[in-house]
Structure formats: structure tokens, C-alpha cells
Amino acid sequence: MIATLRAWGVVRTTLLAVVAVVLVETTATDQFSVPPFSFALNGWSLLPPLVAVSFAEPLVDRSPQLTAHATRSPVAIGLGRLTLSTAALTPVAAYVLTAPEGPWVVPWLVAAAAAAATAVALARSWYWVLLLPLSFGWIQHTHGSFPGPDFAAPVALLVPCAVGAAALSVARFGQDVAIRTRLAP
Amino acid sequence: MTRPATTGPRTEWLGSWRVRLALLAALVATGLVPVLTDHGRWLGSWKVALDTATFSVTLLGPCAAGIAATIYVRVRRSQVADLFAASPRPWQAWLAPAVGVWLLATLGLVLIALFTTATAWLAGAYAEPALAWILLATSAVIAAQVAIGALIGGTTGQYWSAPWAAVATFTLFILTSIGVIPVVFRTGGVSGALAGETFDPATFAFQAVVAVGLAAGAMALSHRDLFALASRGGKALTVLTALTAVVALLGFSHGRERYVPASSVTYECREGRPTVCLPRDARRPLGDLFVQAQEVARHLEAAGAVVPARFVATPPGVSPEPGDGVIHFQDDEDLAAHVDVLVAARSLATPARCGAFFSDDPRALPDTYFPTFRALVGWLLVQVGEVSPPADEEGWWRLPVTQQRPWVRATYDALADCRLGDLHPPEVR
Structure with a gap:
């Protein structure tokens, strides 16, 4: 079990979750200027991109040979990986909720996770090529005013998106494993 | 029929033409994000359009670094590097994928520059194509970014390092922008109109020299065993460019400005x-x-x-x-x-x-x-x-x-x- 979790990247993911919490603790409310952005940023605006990367990492099958020999169904493995990603995100979200700005931030962490799951489903290990411009665009869009009333997330839209992204992620994982198994000699 | 390995650098690691086109499209699309989120202000000036095109390297470069990291992880894991050692030109064989990624990324930069400058020209901006030389220095920066990606991918041998190669390269740009490290990784993003100003050749020469030296050094470190098998001339050139970069960094990095007043101003x-x-x-x-x-x-x-x-x-x-x-x-x-x-x-x-x-x-x-x-x-x-x-x-x-x-x-x-x-x-x- 521990070996499987390590193969799925539990160490990296845990480390990233810790980094996310440290980022919130040290820079969330600090205003700092980072060219080329013409407005001051804060740690909050960097959190969704970081969460996206940490959420995406366990969803990528870095050990396809191991997966091919698994006795469980590909869907179960896909769900297991999704659970690991969600488990890493949950303490971060819970920590964020302890801050006054938390309720503005958490929906965007869920949106970042949904975007990450979709990026992995679309581009597999190249997910970061999609997340890189998306993160840049997000930081541009925040104008240094995130979180706040301007960033009220449409929860009615967010929940179906998150569920859809999760379903897409598991379905894509299962499909990839099935194709590899068929192609295997 | 494939070419024998002895005929020179091979870029098969980049994949088929379809894969290469997809990589180029990804590089251009990523590079266009900083360009298109600029509210089109670059339409007002050819120089700003060119500067904005080079600014695309802010994202295009890290993307190229991530691609290079992925390819070098694949090379490392396939243990082909051991076969390279037996080839007549082992160092060239190791460099070839990086050169391929660099060429793709530079092509992406040129396409973005053509897009921004041609659009600005069509919008009425006065064209100054002679200033396109700044693309040379910018492509040297891309070479450094690609080499950093190759270094990270080649030494870790882990696919998960690819996004972190991209993040690390982007961080270098941030560190340059806030002045922690010299102007090397700053590739544009001017806030004014550059009216009556021009690009400083000395600063761009400094940037190119340091970037090429960094690229050479990073590639040498990415596989020291194969570098040791390089020709004497190759090793000497690498050491020379790296040393020149160190000298430039130590002696000429202070007070470098990308933009300087033009010698004369023409009015319309x-x-x-x-x-x-x-x-x-x-x-x-x-x-x-x-x-x-x-x-x-x-x-x-x-x-x-x-x-x-x-x-x-x-x-x-x-x-x-x-x-x-x-x-x-x-x-x-x-x-x-x-x-x-x-x-x-x-x-x-x-x-x-x-x-x-x-x-x-x-x-x-x-x-x-x-x-x-x-x-x-x-x-x-x-x-x-x-x-x-x-x-x-x-x-x-x-x-x-x-x-x-x-x-x-x-x-x-x-x-x-x-x-x-x-x-x-x-x-x-």
C-alpha cells in the first residue's frame, strides 16, 4: 500500500500541500510587486496555481508498468489517485478556511483542482503546458484584488464542473490503461 | 531509411513531424498568453510590439525548458546515453535534442514577433525592422532556459521534474525582474511607449554572452561523462563561453538598462x-x-x-x-x-x-x-x-x-x- 502511494507521488504531493500552507502563512496578506504584473500581488493569488500542480501530479500515471500489473480495475485505480489528490487538497482548504478571506478562496481552489484534473485528462503528463498559461492568465485577472467580493465564485456552476472534471479524469485514466493493456504483447 | 548515427546531430527525440508541430503550437500558444493579455497596447508602437514579442519568452521559455526536461528524462531512462558514448560524436548526440527544442522555441518566438510587429504595422505603427536584432539575444536566453531544463531532466531522470523545470525557469525571470539577479532573464515587458528610446546594444550583448555561457555550462553539467568525451575543441569552446559569462557577470552586470534614449527623435x-x-x-x-x-x-x-x-x-x-x-x-x-x-x-x-x-x-x-x-x-x-x-x-x-x-x-x-x-x-x- 505504502509502495503504491509512493509510486503515485504521495511524497511530492504532501510536500506541495505543506508548501501551499507555508505560502498562505507567510505571504497571503503581504502585497509584493512582481514584474511584469503592474499591480501588487499577494500569496492568495498564487495559491490556486500551486494547488493545481499539486492536485494534478498524482493523477498522472508515472508508473504504467505497475498499473498494467494491478489486480484492481483501472476505474478503481483512477478513483484511488483522485482520492489521494483530494486528500492532499483537503487540509490546505481547511487551513485556508480558518482565515477571514477563506470563503472567497476555497471555491477557487476547487476550480483550480477541476482545471488540473481536466488538464491531465487532456494532456496527460504534459498537463503543465496547459496550466502554465492558465496560471499566468489567472494572476493577470486577479489584478491584486483576490480574494474579495469581485471574485464571488458561481458555486452552482463550480460543483458540476468539479464533478465533471473528476469523472473525466477517472474515465480517461481507465481508457488509457485499457489501451495500454490491449497493446501490451 | 534512417540516417546512421555517425552523420551528425539527431533530433528524432523530438518526435515525428506531427509531434514537432504540436510542440511548436504549444510553445506559440503559451507565448501568446502574455502578448494577448496586454490589452493590445503594443498595437501603438512597432518597438513595443517587438518588445512584447520578446516578452513572450517569459512563458515560452519555461515551456521550452519543461519540454527539454521531459525529453532528457526519456533519453536518460532509455539508457541510450550509454550508446551515445560509443558513437563517434557522443557530445553532439547528447546536445542534439536540446538544439532541436531551442530551434523550435526560437521559431515560435520569430512567429510571435512576426505576428505582433505585422499587426502593429497594419494598425499604423512606424516600422523599424532594423531593431529585430534583439531577437538574437532573446534566442540566446531561450538557449539558457532550454539548457536548464535539460540539466534538470538529465540529472533527475524523473518525469515529474518537467513542470518544476518550467517553474524554476520562470522563477529566474522573476528574480531578474526584481533585481535579485542581473538583467539576463529579463526579456521585455516595457511599461511605456518607447517613444524616443531604443534598445541598448551593450545590454543585449551582455545578456546574450551570459545566456550562451549559462547554456554551455548547464549542458556540460547535464551529463559530465559524455562531456568528458567531447572533442578538445568542443570542451575548450564550452569552457571559454562559460568563463566569458562569468567575467561578464562579475564585471559588466551593474547598471544595465534595456532601453536607452535614442540619439535623435523624429517627429511626424x-x-x-x-x-x-x-x-x-x-x-x-x-x-x-x-x-x-x-x-x-x-x-x-x-x-x-x-x-x-x-x-x-x-x-x-x-x-x-x-x-x-x-x-x-x-x-x-x-x-x-x-x-x-x-x-x-x-x-x-x-x-x-x-x-x-x-x-x-x-x-x-x-x-x-x-x-x-x-x-x-x-x-x-x-x-x-x-x-x-x-x-x-x-x-x-x-x-x-x-x-x-x-x-x-x-x-x-x-x-x-x-x-x-x-x-x-x-x-x-
Whole structure:
């Protein structure tokens, strides 16, 4: 079990979750200027991109040979990986909720996770090529005013998106494993 | 039939033509994000368009670094590097994938530069294709970024390192931007219009030398065993470029600026009453400003004011000719196709560039200057129908325009002669 979790990247993911919490603790409310952005940023605006990367990492099958020999169904493995990603995100979200700005931030962490799951489903290990411009665009869009009333997330839209992204992620994982198994000699 | 490995660098690691095209598309799409989120301000200047194209390397470079990292992880894991050691040119074989990624990324940069500069030119910007040499230095920066990706991928041998190669390379750009490390990874993102300015060849030469040295050093470190098998000339060249970079970093990194004032400024004018002149390299709003200036000037002349024959927008640090009025833009107004009539009113209300405007002593500018200037600009905006007269207690704004004109004339004469002590806001006498 521990070996499987390590193969799925539990160490990296845990480390990233810790980094996310440290980022919130040290820079969330600090205003700092980072060219080329013409407005001051804060740690909050960097959190969704970081969460996206940490959420995406366990969803990528870095050990396809191991997966091919698994006795469980590909869907179960896909769900297991999704659970690991969600488990890493949950303490971060819970920590964020302890801050006054938390309720503005958490929906965007869920949106970042949904975007990450979709990026992995679309581009597999190249997910970061999609997340890189998306993160840049997000930081541009925040104008240094995130979180706040301007960033009220449409929860009615967010929940179906998150569920859809999760379903897409598991379905894509299962499909990839099935194709590899068929192609295997 | 595939070529034998002995014929030179091989780029098969990049994949088939379809994969290469997909990589190029990903690089261009990523590089276009900083370009297209700039609200199109680069349409107003060819130089800004070129600078914005090089700024695409902010994201395109990290993306190329991530791609290089992925490829070198694949090379490392396939243990082909051991086979390279047995080939006649082992070091070239190891370098080939990095060279391939660098060529793809540079092609992406050139395509983005063609897009931005051609679009700006079509939008009316004055073309200065001779300045395209800055792309050479920028492609050297891409080489350094790709080599850093190859170093991370080649040494870790882990696929998960690819996004972190991208993040690490992006972080280098941030560190350059906030001045922690020298200008090496800064590739554009100017905030002004670059009117009357140009790119500093010395800074770009410094950037290119350091970037090439970094690239050579990072590649040498990415597989030291294969580097040891490089030809004597190859090793000497690598060490030389790396040492040159160190010398440049130690000796020439201080006070480097990307942009410097141009040796001369050329203006483009439209004749009228008044004539309006803008720097040729930031001429986009000329037609719109000219039309609005004629309308505003008409009301000043009707009031009996002597309007200067010519209004000129001079770049920072350049003084207008004596007798010229001053056009002043704020923010990115000089890059826009259309300007607010406020720009024309503000400019025509500045018939002379007085020394007090630039004095270090705040007492040089009397307290009455700003309220008087605002009232004159407000009066002009009321005359052109842009705003309604403000509600004032004393009723000056409710006077017939013929009774307002003496104040306008006296104020304008005082501004033109820089008799700022004579200025006073309008009042009912």
C-alpha cells in the first residue's frame, strides 16, 4: 500500500500541500510587486496555481508498468489517485478556511483542482503546458484584488464542473490503461 | 531509411513531424498568453510590439525548458546515453535534442514577433525592422532556459521534474525582474511607449554572452561523462563561453538598462491651427488628437488667446522648441488609436513648458496653479460639449461665455509667458 502511494507521488504531493500552507502563512496578506504584473500581488493569488500542480501530479500515471500489473480495475485505480489528490487538497482548504478571506478562496481552489484534473485528462503528463498559461492568465485577472467580493465564485456552476472534471479524469485514466493493456504483447 | 548515427546531430527525440508541430503550437500558444493579455497596447508602437514579442519568452521559455526536461528524462531512462558514448560524436548526440527544442522555441518566438510587429504595422505603427536584432539575444536566453531544463531532466531522470523545470525557469525571470539577479532573464515587458528610446546594444550583448555561457555550462553539467568525451575543441569552446559569462557577470552586470534614449527623435506632424506633432515611433493617436486639438483651439482663439502654432509631444528628457505647446499623455494614451478630448484640452492648456514644472523646489509652482489649470481645462471641455458647467457658488460658470473669455485670455497669456504667479482661478468680480 505504502509502495503504491509512493509510486503515485504521495511524497511530492504532501510536500506541495505543506508548501501551499507555508505560502498562505507567510505571504497571503503581504502585497509584493512582481514584474511584469503592474499591480501588487499577494500569496492568495498564487495559491490556486500551486494547488493545481499539486492536485494534478498524482493523477498522472508515472508508473504504467505497475498499473498494467494491478489486480484492481483501472476505474478503481483512477478513483484511488483522485482520492489521494483530494486528500492532499483537503487540509490546505481547511487551513485556508480558518482565515477571514477563506470563503472567497476555497471555491477557487476547487476550480483550480477541476482545471488540473481536466488538464491531465487532456494532456496527460504534459498537463503543465496547459496550466502554465492558465496560471499566468489567472494572476493577470486577479489584478491584486483576490480574494474579495469581485471574485464571488458561481458555486452552482463550480460543483458540476468539479464533478465533471473528476469523472473525466477517472474515465480517461481507465481508457488509457485499457489501451495500454490491449497493446501490451 | 534512417540516417546512421555517425552523420551528425539527431533530433528524432523530438518526435515525428506531427509531434514537432504540436510542440511548436504549444510553445506559440503559451507565448501568446502574455502578448494577448496586454490589452493590445503594443498595437501603438512597432518597438513595443517587438518588445512584447520578446516578452513572450517569459512563458515560452519555461515551456521550452519543461519540454527539454521531459525529453532528457526519456533519453536518460532509455539508457541510450550509454550508446551515445560509443558513437563517434557522443557530445553532439547528447546536445542534439536540446538544439532541436531551442530551434523550435526560437521559431515560435520569430512567429510571435512576426505576428505582433505585422499587426502593429497594419494598425499604423512606424516600422523599424532594423531593431529585430534583439531577437538574437532573446534566442540566446531561450538557449539558457532550454539548457536548464535539460540539466534538470538529465540529472533527475524523473518525469515529474518537467513542470518544476518550467517553474524554476520562470522563477529566474522573476528574480531578474526584481533585481535579485542581473538583467539576463529579463526579456521585455516595457511599461511605456518607447517613444524616443531604443534598445541598448551593450545590454543585449551582455545578456546574450551570459545566456550562451549559462547554456554551455548547464549542458556540460547535464551529463559530465559524455562531456568528458567531447572533442578538445568542443570542451575548450564550452569552457571559454562559460568563463566569458562569468567575467561578464562579475564585471559588466551593474547598471544595465534595456532601453536607452535614442540619439535623435523624429517627429511626424499634421499641419493645422495648431500643428500637432508626435514622435514618429508613437504616432498612432496623431489623427484623432489633431482633429480634437483644432476644435479646442477654436474656442481659445475665440476668447482672444494666442495659441502656439505648434504642439509637440516630446519624449521624457527632451525639451520642446521655444514657442511650442506641450502635448502630455498619461498612462498608455500615446499608444491608443483614439484619445479622449481631455488629452487635447489638457495639452492645449499648456502653451509653454515652464521651468517651474520641473523644479525640485515645490514653492516654484504657486498654489493657484493647479486650480487655475483645472478650471481652464474644464472651461475648454464645457465649450466642446464634453461636460456640463460645474455648480459654483459665485456663479462664474453661469456667466455668458463673452464674460468668461477675458479670464481665459488673461490666464492663457500668463501660462504662455510662464507668469505663473499671475494665475488665479475664475471668480466673479
